[in-house]
Amino acid sequence: MKRPIAYLSGTGRSLPETVLHNADFAAMGLETSDAWIVERSGIRTRRIAKKGESTTSMGAEAARRAMEKAGVAPGEVDAIILSTATPDRLLPATAVEIQAVLGATRAVAFDIAAACSGWVFGLALAESMLIAGQAETLLVIASEKLSSIVDWTDRSTCVLFGDAAGAAVVQRSKQHRGILSSFMRSDGTLADLLQRPHGGAKTPMSEQVLRDRSHFIRMNGREVFRHSVRSMAEATDRALDGARLTGRDIDLFIPHQANIRIIEATAKHANIPLEKVFINVDRYGNTSSATIPVALDEAIESGRVHEGSTVLFVAFGAGFTWGSMVVRF
Numbered sequence: 001m002k003r004p005i006a007y008l009s010g011t012g013r014s015l016p017e018t019v020l021h022n023a024d025f026a027a028m029g030l031e032t033s034d035a036w037i038v039e040r041s042g043i044r045t046r047r048i049a050k051k052g053e054s055t056t057s058m059g060a061e062a063a064r065r066a067m068e069k070a071g072v073a074p075g076e077v078d079a080i081i082l083s084t085a086t087p088d089r090l091l092p093a094t095a096v097e098i099q100a101v102l103g104a105t106r107a108v109a110f111d112i113a114a115a116c117s118g119w120v121f122g123l124a125l126a127e128s129m130l131i132a133g134q135a136e137t138l139l140v141i142a143s144e145k146l147s148s149i150v151d152w153t154d155r156s157t158c159v160l161f162g163d164a165a166g167a168a169v170v171q172r173s174k175q176h177r178g179i180l181s182s183f184m185r186s187d188g189t190l191a192d193l194l195q196r197p198h199g200g201a202k203t204p205m206s207e208q209v210l211r212d213r214s215h216f217i218r219m220n221g222r223e224v225f226r227h228s229v230r231s232m233a234e235a236t237d238r239a240l241d242g243a244r245l246t247g248r249d250i251d252l253f254i255p256h257q258a259n260i261r262i263i264e265a266t267a268k269h270a271n272i273p274l275e276k277v278f279i280n281v282d283r284y285g286n287t288s289s290a291t292i293p294v295a296l297d298e299a300i301e302s303g304r305v306h307e308g309s310t311v312l313f314v315a316f317g318a319g320f321t322w323g324s325m326v327v328r329f
């Protein structure tokens with residue numbers, strides 16, 4: 001097992017207060033039901049940002065909490081890596097807006113776009129920056145306001161997503177604690193299966209795009225499901241192999257929270273019993289790259305992750321992208 005270099009010294013989360021229940025969709029005129037949504041996805045409620053709540057405000061709040069727990073002041077942060085699929089503005093990066101809110105004046109700040117895998121990719125990048133000597137104290141944030149990009153008239157997607165942010169402070173490891181292994185992969189030939197077709201540089205926003213609602217998320221749910229089960233299994237194996245561990249060595253498994261059936265299939269593949277799997281998809285739905293840091297922060301707060309715990313993260317998202325990591329706390 002390699003000597004860990006990067007350690008997660010503090011975590012934080014931010015969740016909007018507004019709760020949207022499955023039953024609320026009927027009132028919005030959608031032909032769906034609590035029973036359908038629970039059976040197919042395991043989701044019961046999700047949080048929705050209210051007016052004024054943004055990717056920046058949620059991300060900054062999660063980051064502030066992570067910094068408090070790590071005992072890090074804004075002026076000590078060298079780098080801010082933000083994973084988001086919902087930047088507040090297309091230019092500049094939302095990471096610099098978070099930097100300004102935090103007052104982290106000496107940091108370099110930039111966004112990464114890897115959809116739901118972005119936070120795990122961000123941690124791997126933070127580790128590389130530590131190894132390269134480019135930073136000693138980093139913030140890796142995931143902030144997602146998916147309510148702003150789902151089509152609220154499309155029952156096949158809008159019931160699945162929610163808003164949230166999570167963050168971790170990453171610093172140099174002490175006492176053999178930290179990232180033990182990581183794995184990242186993508187396959188652009190599958191990009192069309194989960195996308196926002198128009199409204200970007202290739203086909204900029206127009207009346208036609210607005211009329212077609214093609215600037216919102218479009219997903220081939222069945223195909224995404226199939227690929228995510230396969231890719232999350234691969235990612236699980238690669239992170240465990242990299243750390244020279246098996247599923248039995250994992251104290252807590254924190255998979256991307258998109259669908260309870262995908263979570264259960266991945267845990268079964270890795271031989272990890274469900275008691276060792278952290279699940280909150282029922283409460284928050286799919287919050288893209290924020291699912292894992294939000295779950296991790298809740299797991300630490302509830303005592304399910306403590307000093308000495310070995311934790312496995314596995315993510316999958318649009319692109320497709322997939323990745324994984326084993327971390328010793």
Ligand code: ACO
Binds near residue numbers: 286
């Ligand atoms: N309420 C009621 N019926 C619905 C709803 C709804 N909200 N949405 C779709 N249906 C209907 C469909 O129209 C379809 O009807 P039809 O058979 O008459 O055509 C029927 O239900 C079955 O639809 P499927 O899409 O086949 O249902 P499936 O069992 O595949 O479940 C789901 C759909 C939940 C989207 C599933 O495919 C899934 O979870 N896929 C993976 C999605 C995912 O995880 N995405 C995110 C991963 S990547 C990331 O996080 C960005």
